[in-house]
Amino acid sequence: MGHVELSGVGFDLPDGRPLLRDVSFRVGDGAVVALVGANGAGKTTLLRIVAGDLQPADGTISRSGGLGVMRQFIGSVRDSSTVRDLLFALSPERIAAAAAAVDALELALMDDDAEPVQLAYAHALAEYADAGGYDQEVVFDACCQAALGIGYEAAKWREVTTLSGGEQKRLALEVLLRGPDEVLLLDEPDNYLDVPGKRWLEEQLRATPKTVLLVSHDRELLARAATQIAALELGAAGNTLWVHGAGFATFAAAAPMATASDPSTTIRRAARSSGFGSKLYGSTLATLALIQAKPASSAAWLTSTSCAERRPYFSLTQFLSVSKGTSKSAEKPPRRTMFLVRRSLISSAAMLLIGIG
């Protein structure tokens, strides 16, 4: 059993720029949720917040179950770490700590084999056994066989740099998927994998009982493996997230804006082409951005209308043509939407008048 839940998470970059704003979502037990978004949207940062590497400025994170993390850099390891180091680094913390203690005491015994050191070594071995270290070595053996075609004993002292990018990724995925951690955070697990490797990963993700939050840019993997999509959308005041409760196949229809750049840019462009030009002001833009960017699935007030059920959102151009009476469409935006936009336009005009006065 395992889950991850974020509520109202906000994160600012070291230079003070807001990166994430009010991010809330839940990865339920056994779900495979894909986190998608443009390069630099904050996917890796969000995974690092869930993993506890980074502290959010706002919000809370709750979690149950052991956590296994595959970071984005695996596949391009450049240091002198060994296969054994990599496998322990991806194992439950207690096993990794017990293995490190055994290593340290073996070194100490080379200099000093006095009774206290021997006793400490015996304790370290007992803790390694209790933590499940020997069972994990059996898992390591199966992982090395599957990923490299050789056993753990033959592979463990090889430097990770001598493995190809795809072999590094496959080995890391094998140990996380076969290991005991119930919750996995996988940052671009498909990078470096060849086509059979990707197919293997898709099958593993479909079959695993584990709870998985993964980042990927691969549409096929997303379509075949993800049960839900969490999309980060770019915004000047920090990137926001919305969740599409079904797979990737219906994601594009629900969120045409998800692949666009900053929604306010799209809106300004649409406003210019509609003749509204520079007369759009802050709160109006914000409301229009909401209408333009928010899919029906994440905005209760949109889904509550029959109109919004037929169309996920109304574009600015449609809104403007409806408000100018030039729309030939039989469909009208939801009344509540029209109300919000009108109210926003009036408040902008009032603010402008006050400013002029």
Ligand SMILES: Nc1ncnc2c1ncn2[C@@H]1O[C@H](COP(=O)(O)OP(=O)(O)OP(=O)(O)O)[C@@H](O)[C@H]1O
């Ligand atoms: N220490 C830092 N100082 C300034 N900016 C930073 C710092 N760390 C990260 N960033 C910025 O934060 C943004 C989010 O980075 P992150 O690695 O989370 O993006 P990502 O969504 O994982 O992108 P990709 O798809 O390319 O992996 C980027 O624009 C990055 O440049």
Ligand SMILES: [Mg+2]
């Ligand atoms: Mg990243």
